[in-house]
Amino acid sequence: MQYQDVVELAKRRGIFWPSFEIYNGLSGFYDYGPVGALIKDNIINTWKYIFVELEQMALIDSPNINPEEVLDASGHTKVFTDYITYCERCGEAYRADELIKKKMPDYEFTTYDDMVKKIEELGIKCEKCGGNLSRPEKFNLMLSTKIGPGKGKTSYLRPETAQGIFINFLPYLRYFREKLPFGVVQVGKGFRNEISPRQSLLRLREFNMAEAEVFFDPEYLEWKGFFQDMMDQRVRLLTNRGEDVELRLGDALKKGIIKQQPIAYFIGLTFRFLKNIGIDTERIRFRQHHPEELAHYSKDCWDCEVETSNGWIEVTGIADRNQYDLKQHIEHSGADLYILKKLETPKNIKVKRFKGNEEKLKSIFGNEWERAKKYLESLEVTNNQIIFQGKRIPEDAYSIIEYDEKEEYTKEIPWVIEPSFGIDRILLSLLEHSLYTRENTGYKVLRLKPHISPYKVAVFPLMPKDGLDKEARDIERILRTENFNVYYDESGSIGKRYARADEIGIPYCVTIDYQTLKDGTVTLRERDTTQQERLGKDELPEKLRRLILKCLTSI
RNA sequence: GCGGGUGUAGUGUAGCGGUUAGCACAGGGGCUUCCCAAGCCUCUAACCCGGGUUCAAAUCCCGGCACCCGCACCA
Numbered sequence: 001m002q003y004q005d006v007v008e009l010a011k012r013r014g015i016f017w018p019s020f021e022i023y024n025g026l027s028g029f030y031d032y033g034p035v036g037a038l039i040k041d042n043i044i045n046t047w048k049y050i051f052v053e054l055e056q057m058a059l060i061d062s063p064n065i066n067p068e069e070v071l072d073a074s075g076h077t078k079v080f081t082d083y084i085t086y087c088e089r090c091g092e093a094y095r096a097d098e099l100i101k102k103k104m105p106d107y108e109f110t111t112y113d114d115m116v117k118k119i120e121e122l123g124i125k126c127e128k129c130g131g132n133l134s135r136p137e138k139f140n141l142m143l144s145t146k147i148g149p150g151k152g153k154t155s156y157l158r159p160e161t162a163q164g165i166f167i168n169f170l171p172y173l174r175y176f177r178e179k180l181p182f183g184v185v186q187v188g189k190g191f192r193n194e195i196s197p198r199q200s201l202l203r204l205r206e207f208n209m210a211e212a213e214v215f216f217d218p219e220y221l222e223w224k225g226f227f228q229d230m231m232d233q234r235v236r237l238l239t240n241r242g243e244d245v246e247l248r249l250g251d252a253l254k255k256g257i258i259k260q261q262p263i264a265y266f267i268g269l270t271f272r273f274l275k276n277i278g279i280d281t282e283r284i285r286f287r288q289h290h291p292e293e294l295a296h297y298s299k300d301c302w303d304c305e306v307e308t309s310n311g312w313i314e315v316t317g318i319a320d321r322n323q324y325d326l327k328q329h330i331e332h333s334g335a336d337l338y339i340l341k342k343l344e345t346p347k348n349i350k351v352k353r354f355k356g357n358e359e360k361l362k363s364i365f366g367n368e369w370e371r372a373k374k375y376l377e378s379l380e381v382t383n384n385q386i387i388f389q390g391k392r393i394p395e396d397a398y399s400i401i402e403y404d405e406k407e408e409y410t411k412e413i414p415w416v417i418e419p420s421f422g423i424d425r426i427l428l429s430l431l432e433h434s435l436y437t438r439e440n441t442g443y444k445v446l447r448l449k450p451h452i453s454p455y456k457v458a459v460f461p462l463m464p465k466d467g468l469d470k471e472a473r474d475i476e477r478i479l480r481t482e483n484f485n486v487y488y489d490e491s492g493s494i495g496k497r498y499a500r501a502d503e504i505g506i507p508y509c510v511t512i513d514y515q516t517l518k519d520g521t522v523t524l525r526e527r528d529t530t531q532q533e534r535l536g537k538d539e540l541p542e543k544l545r546r547l548i549l550k551c552l553t554s555i
Numbered sequence: 556g557c558g559g560g561u562g563u564a565g566u567g568u569a570g571c572g573g574u575u576a577g578c579a580c581a582g583g584g585g586c587u588u589c590c591c592a593a594g595c596c597u598c599u600a601a602c603c604c605g606g607g608u609u610c611a612a613a614u615c616c617c618g619g620c621a622c623c624c625g626c627a628c629c630a
Contacts, residue, residue: 004623007622008566008567009566011565011566012565012566012567012581013566018621018622021603021621023620024603024604024619024620024621025603025620025621025622026620026621027620027621027622075630076630079630080630082628082630084556084628086556086557094627095628139628141628141629141630159630160630192629192630194628194629195556195627195628195629196556196627196628196629198622198623199622199623200622203629293630294630295630296630297630298630314629438591441591441592442592443592460590462589462590463589491582491583492582492592493589493590493591493592493593493594494589494590494591495589495590495591495592495593496591496592496593497590497591497592498590498591498592499591499592500581500592502591502592503592509591511590513590523590525590525591530591532590
C-alpha cells in the first residue's frame with residue numbers, strides 16, 4: 001500500500017493531519033486525531049510493556065525545556081549550529097565550515113568573523129560554478145526560548161530526551177541500589193528546527209520519541225535481559241563494510257560484526273518489538289553507521305530501518321554513547337557522575353592529587369570556583385591540560401600533593417548504550433504495512449493487531465429497532481465496564497458498519513440479532529477472515545480479553 | 556533553501572475567462588422484506604490565502620502558505 005493511501009485514510013478517519021490548518025498550516029507539525037491518538041498510545045504502551053515490565057527499566061519523565069548549560073555540556077549547542085553560505089550566482093548551498101575544512105583540514109570554528117575572514121583569505125568560491133559566496137547565515141537546529149522575566153535565561157526545547165536522564169544519573173543509581181547495569185527510559189517529545197520537514201510524520205519539528213539509556217560497568221558490557229533466547233534471534237544486518245547478511249545475533253557477535261553484547265540484545269529487542277506491534281518482519285533491517293555519519297557522541301551505531309513506499313526509513317537508532325555524555329556533564333557541572341567499584345584486594349598506594357589554590361580559582365571562575373576545585377581534585381594527575389567549563393586551569397592554580405592511601409574503591413564513568421525509537425515513524429510505517437484492499441469488494445482494511453487497534457471491539461445491532469438497539473447498548477455497557485474500548489455504531493446497513501470498522505482496524509465486531517433476544521447469543525466477527533462464530537454474550541469479555549492479551553504478550 | 560509540479564465539499568475528482576461550480580464515495584434524516592460499503596427519497600457540504608488584470612477570475616498574472624517529486628540538509 002502506498003504512503004498516499006495512508007495519508008488519505010489518516011485524514012478521513014481521524015488518525016493524523018497537518019496542524020494549524022485553519023491558519024494555513026505550519027510545516028513539520030502534525031495532530032493525531034481521535035483514532036490516531038489511541039493507536040499511538042497503544043504503540044507506546046507496548047513499548048513500555050517490553051522495556052519497563054519485561055526488561056525492568058525505570059520509567060521517568062523530565063522537562064521538555066532544557067537550560068543552555070545542559071546542552072552546552074552535551075555538545076548540542078555547538079554541533080547543532082550550522083553556518084550555511086549560498087552561491088550568489090547559482091544558488092548552491094554549502095556548510096561554511098566544511099568548505100574551509102577542505103582547504104584547512106585542521107580548521108576549528110572559533111568566531112563568526114574569523115570564519116568569514118578565512119573564506120576570504122582562502123579565496124573560497126562556489127564549487128560548482130565558481131561564483132561568489134554570500135555571507136554565512138547561522139542556522140540553529142534547536143528551537144530556543146527564554147525562561148523568566150526580563151532578558152530571561154536562554155533555554156532550548158530538547159533535541160532528545162536523553163539528557164534529562166544523564167543529568168540525574170545519581171538518583172537513578174541510588175534507585176537501582178548502586179548496581180550496574182540498569183536502564184532508565186523516557187517517552188516524550190523532542191524538537192528540532194528541521195530545514196525542510198517532509199512527508200507527513202516522517203520528518204517533524206516536534207516529534208515523539210521513546211528512549212532508553214542503559215548504564216553499564218565499562219568492563220562488563222552485558223545485558224542479561226528478559227529474553228534468554230535473544231542471541232538465537234535472526235536479523236538482517238548491513239555492516240558499514242558493505243555486507244548484507246541474515247544472521248543469528250549470537251553469531252554476529254562471535255564474528256565481530258556486532259561488537260558489544262548489549263547492542264546485539266537491543267537489536268533483537270527492537271526487532272521483536274516491531275514484530276509484535278505488526279511491522280512486516282521481511283521489511284526490517286539493521287544498518288551500521290559509517291564512521292563519518294556517527295553523531296558527535298557516538299562511537300558505533302546501528303539504525304533499524306523499515307521499508308516503506310518511501311524507501312528504507314530509519315525508525316530506531318541503537319547507539320554506543322560510551323562515556324561521552326556523563327564525562328561531559330562531570331566536566332561541566334562538577335557532579336560526581338561515577339560509580340564506585342570495590343577492589344577485591346585493597347591496595348596500598350602512593351597517591352598523587354591535585355590541590356586547588358582557592359584564591360587563584362576564585363579569580364578565574366568567580367562563583368563557580370568551588371565546583372572547579374572539586375572537579376580538579378577529582379582528576380587523576382596527568383600532564384594533560386585541565387579544562388573546566390571551557391576554561392583552562394593554569395598550573396599555578398594548583399599544587400600536587402602525594403600521600404599514602406589504602407585504596408579500596410576505584411571510580412569509573414559508566415558506559416551507556418542507547419536504543420532510541422521514533423514513535424511517529426513507527427506509526428506511519430505500521431499503518432502502511434497494515435493497510436490492504438479487501439479482494440472482491442475493493443475496500444480498505446487496516447490489519448492492526450488487537451492490542452494496537454484504537455478500539456478493541458465494535459458493537460452493532462443488526463437493525464436499530466425491535467429492541468435490538470437496546471440489547472446492543474446493554475452489551476456495549478457491559479463491555480465498557482469490563483475495560484474494553486468499545487465502538488458502537490447503529491447507522492447504515494450492517495455491511496457498511498463492518499466496512500467502517502475494518503477501515504480503522506477494529507479486530508472484532510459483535511452483532512446483536514433476533515436470535516440474541518431469544519437465547520442470549522451474539523455473533524463475533526473477526527476482521528481479516530470476516531468469519532463469524534456464535535457465542536453467549538456472557539462469554540464475550542473473557543474470550544476477547546484472551547485474544548487481546550495473547551497479542552500483547554507474544555513477543 | 557533551490558528547481559519542477561499541484562492546491563475545488565470530509566475524501567477522490569470534473570470544470571481551464573461568463574456554470575444555479577458537476578460527479579462519486581462518505582456524512583445527516585426518512586422508507587425498506589436488513590449479516591458484509593444493498594436499494595429508493597431527501598438534506599448538508601467546496602473553488603488554500605492576499606493582491607492584480609478584466610465588464611466578468613475556480614480558471615490568467617504576482618506574492619504568501621501547504622502538499623508532492625528531485626537536489627541540498629537530516630547531530
